[in-house]
Amino acid sequence: MNHSNHVVSTAITPESIADSSLVAPDAVADYALGLGDDALVLAHRLGEWITNAPELEEDVALGNIGLDLLGHARSLLTYAGSAWDRSEDELAYFRDERDFRSHQLFEQPNGDFAATIARQLVASAYFVELYRALSASTDATLAAIAAKASKEVDYHLDHSVQWLQRLGLGTEYSHQRMQAGLDAMWPYVDELFREDPYAGAAGDGAVDPRTLRTAFDATVPRLIVEAGLEVPAVPPARGGGRSGVHAEAFGPMLAELQVLARAHPGASW
């Protein structure tokens, strides 16, 4: 993730050369940091599948989806960091657990393949609505990152839906595993659509996640039912990821993500 001095990342158009436009306003940076953390944490979890997926094509697929998400994380963290003069690497590798603002869904352990598909289904459907709305952000940089991400997360959702149907409508055993995966992930759906403590201050630069719930509810439950599965009736988890509250599994995951950069600060290859 090292950038040479030659590069000014997150430039928007050839016309917006003014350097001032590349520094995120503080409120927008605070909001973007949460989105960047979401993408980074999920990218890391997907990366854990490489060499472990049920077939080679899925190693490649989950790796590719993770790579797209890592790209979103890099753009968002770079932009957030511009407000505080911190690089994407400093934000990714040198913050502690309580400083991460990612929703708890994304840090959930991979479980079996069906649980990962359930997590990815919810995540992709959320990202599709989020980035579609954020493309209209009054912050030009966030709007550009979102417009680019929109095209990618559409494709990710398609991948999850295909597996949802294949497993849900497959054998009795695959159906049972897919349902268990949905049941395990569903408590973390609610948090995605609660008030974001940083969105309000960013005004029309941000998206209020509460406005995205209707579209999510109009899509995902229908997809689940079409796959012969049941929408889980489980109470929501307490949440609090945006405020730095994380599940037990988050710490070990973060340690693995950060260990190299902390053991060898500034290392490159």
Added chain:
Amino acid sequence: MNALLAGLTRDELAVWDIAATVVDPEVPVLTIEDLGVLRAVRLDGQTVTVDITPTYSGCPAIDAMRDDIVSALSTAGYADVRVRQVLAPAWTTEWMSSEGRAKLEAFGIAPPLQDRGGGVVNVGLGIRCPHCGSLHTRQLSRFGSTSCKALYVCQRCQEPFDYFKAH
């Protein structure tokens, strides 16, 4: 003629021509001009600015392309070279040149299907096998060896091949 060249000075066209020699490290038959990744060049005194746009958000090739642009222009005598990543408007395979599409096919990668005009029904059209030309092909995996490709197999000649996804 490439519309992006309109309005460039003669000196800027010279810069463009050098930057346009840089190839995609993962698909080395394509230059960044063929791909539509090279968007603009500007010459401001001694400073050269080159704008490129990433194909996919996480594509690692963009870093190699950036370094290669700096290297190509430095070798040509430009001392102060800046490469900017432009995110908007987002890259699309519609920007790939017809030369690029032909080169891809000759290299054994099926070029992206072109936009059919935004009809109501999104029908997946047959992907032509770059080896034997048959349309009797099947998708093996929606994700391939790089972000921009999917994996197909030809049902006629039995050869697997990469398809450069329409994006």
